[in-house]
Amino acid sequence: MTTPSSALALQRIALQQFATLGFAGASIGSIAQAAGLAKSSVLYHYASKEALLTAAVQPAVDALAAVVAGYPEGAGEEERERFVERFIDFLLEHRLAVHLFINQGQSLSGIPVLGRANALVQRFGELVAERIPSTADRIRFGVALGGAAYTLVAAANWSAGEVPETAEIRAALLDAVSSLLGQPARASAAP
Amino acid sequence: MTTPSSALALQRIALQQFATLGFAGASIGSIAQAAGLAKSSVLYHYASKEALLTAAVQPAVDALAAVVAGYPEGAGEEERERFVERFIDFLLEHRLAVHLFINQGQSLSGIPVLGRANALVQRFGELVAERIPSTADRIRFGVALGGAAYTLVAAANWSAGEVPETAEIRAALLDAVSSLLGQPARASAAP
């Protein structure tokens, strides 16, 4: 009843190519070749290229919906810290899909699953903007979240040497994001 | 002798479509249509799609080279601050090209001008990493630069309401990036 493992492997490969080459740049044929299948076999499992993309990013959209739904109501310090932590974990787990949302979400908004992802991100931004109406603070928020998402996918390609382990990356991201969101803009000195 | 204005408009439109739709997703026909020309006319001005991309991003690559070349040798406070300012101004002026570098630089590294852009970004990162070898600090660097670049191009699409003026954005970006690069990681309390 659950999705068979072959289909899961196909989704992983497809997501990888969609994220790095773009939806238009990645062809069904190249995805099939990377999976060791014929083009027709990919279209046997998924009715269309769009359906394959939908299946590949659906888990990330659901996880994003859960994260946004868990945005803290109050202004408690611990609550907000835990939220940032959940968000970072979401980024770590679904980094390729997040990369796709950020870079192709607008041009692919006609595809329902990406339209939903866009709506979630927009609602996310509204939630934050509602609480911190200053432009400087909102840009801090954008730099923190966008920067974290970008760093995860792009830095690995450019870093010449070895790649640090996940736990270290997680801690470093938490440090950077907390330092941006921890205090209001232009008030670098804590009380 | 200088580039005629019609070619400049073509470069602007092409860069816009390359950045938002991806190099593979943007067709010469759609670029021509947006410019009010026929497809053949675009190929009259530029020998190939690749040549058009090169012409469109060349100024940004040159500007990036100048910025990287101006990386301060010493550790002076003012020097580094001025450098961050120059970098932010570069991002503001060439935001679309930067978006293209970040998101398609790897998959388009076969095109010479993007290979050069990749080398510049990598050298940029090495310059910084050489001085601050900690993973946390390097990720701070990535979040700051990637986040700033991302915020400039992506946030505008998602922000529901009005867009703040350039000067305000510039100040807010300077604030956020300086707060990330101003002091080492895990030392949020200034003396």
Place this chain on the structure above:
DNA sequence: TGCCTGCCTGACCGATCGGACAGTTAGGCT
């Protein structure tokens, strides 16, 4: 007047794309 040159265009070409379709296997069930 004729001619040249820069800008632009439609018609056309081969390659590749997403997708439809008719098979062909291999394995389980009766």
Place this chain on the structure above:
DNA sequence: AGCCTAACTGTCCGATCGGTCAGGCAGGCA
């Protein structure tokens, strides 16, 4: 044995892609 189904494949189709080519067309110059 016969049969059914899931997984997979090669072949074909129309559309679109990047790119070539022969020519139209206006303006400057003789």
